[in-house]
Amino acid sequence: MSHIVEAIPRYRKVYLELKEQITAGVFQPGDILPSEQALSTQYELTRPTIRQSLSELVREGLIVKQKGIGSIVQKPKTGIGILNIRGTTASSPTGTLTTEVIDAPELIDWPTDLAFEVPAALRQFGCIRLSRLRSLYQVPVFYEETYLPNINLPRFTQRSFTNKSLFGILSKHYDISVTGGEQRIRSIVARGRICDLLNLSSGLPILHLDKKYDTNRSQYHFFTTLWCNTKDYYLEGAL
Amino acid sequence: MSHIVEAIPRYRKVYLELKEQITAGVFQPGDILPSEQALSTQYELTRPTIRQSLSELVREGLIVKQKGIGSIVQKPKTGIGILNIRGTTASSPTGTLTTEVIDAPELIDWPTDLAFEVPAALRQFGCIRLSRLRSLYQVPVFYEETYLPNINLPRFTQRSFTNKSLFGILSKHYDISVTGGEQRIRSIVARGRICDLLNLSSGLPILHLDKKYDTNRSQYHFFTTLWCNTKDYYLEGAL
């Protein structure tokens, strides 16, 4: 087993730094970022490299670019932005989302009723299942079940996930970052256990989402099923 | 008023051509596209330019790239892919989606209850409203109301939208292409007119989506509200 260095490209460092500055408020909505020329001088990189950093910010909707003007910082999106690539914790209003573990991480056989087909390459390994309940202002909003292939995740089942971002833990301790994925959405009525967890009466409409996440580990995917009460909130995402 | 030539960049032509070939089946899922080097020879462009074309295909999920291998064509996504940037017609299984006009295009005042705020720059112009019902295999699946700013859209209200793509008409006749947008999703119960249109009994859960589209015309946005019966289908999209 080789030591993973995973060198971070320079364009990505610039992207991360600018993103941090935007979310931290150094650049306010409506502000114009330093020009590509200025950024290339500042970071000692060339303009194509800087443009690669900015294109990521455009893709995520943090800036829009306008010819002749510059890169304009956008208002952060409102709502519970779990339709995009960000983890649910990172994309919610700061400090209002709490996470409670319902079922602690445990090793199980792969369920047979997942919405997405589990690749054979993953089936030969075990499956780690955990479930969590997310609340906004102490009101339960969505319940989430996650299924991960048990490949090279030492001490994963011992970790605490209360009020922690799963994406953050995967990134920090296991060098796994989410690069994309797909999702399927339905509208269903709440029944049984979901009602209890979300504190709903039976028969109310809720969102049901199945997600498959792609990661930087080739062939490594994981899966999430999610039930969301959209009575007081909505899900939001970029097109 | 100047004549709009709107020269199409070369990288975009390559993108469009490859996309056409993929959707037409010239390249099958699992196939590997010609290498960037081969494409640059074929199209007489340099590799950076070709990479710009391919990056669009990656963003739309039509291909994934793998270092040392190439660009792998992906299975077309199943489901009704209206969560992504493609118009609903273009992203559904070929030939199965029919569109019926419920309310023909008409000039109205801007509604006051749209989910998204209409920019002041658009409010001073009138609003064109039209509504359509989409059916899969003759079964109504979603109902859609669209609101467009009436700016430089000659003869728009006279056009037929039956079994036509709104995106296609905007692109072909008015040089308007959708470049992005945002959406909000809720789960609600069907009531009143929606029940009749979707042929549902009252109280069943359906999806409610509000969308705001960005276009290549600066400051020009339009809006869609959509009700979708997800009993037999689901909405799908990339993360």
Next chain:
DNA sequence: ACAGACAAGTTGTATATACAGGTTAAATTA
């Protein structure tokens, strides 16, 4: 005072090139 030309600054498009690092299959060696 006003209109128009101009200059400066910005992003968009495109070329040309180089090397790093991953993958595969053929060639070489033990």
Next chain:
DNA sequence: TAATTTAACCTGTATATACAACTTGTCTGT
């Protein structure tokens, strides 16, 4: 024959450069 090395090919990252197209503010001439 089997294992190892090598070569060929692929995408990823980065530099350096040039010109086009768009926006804004300034300068100039009337």
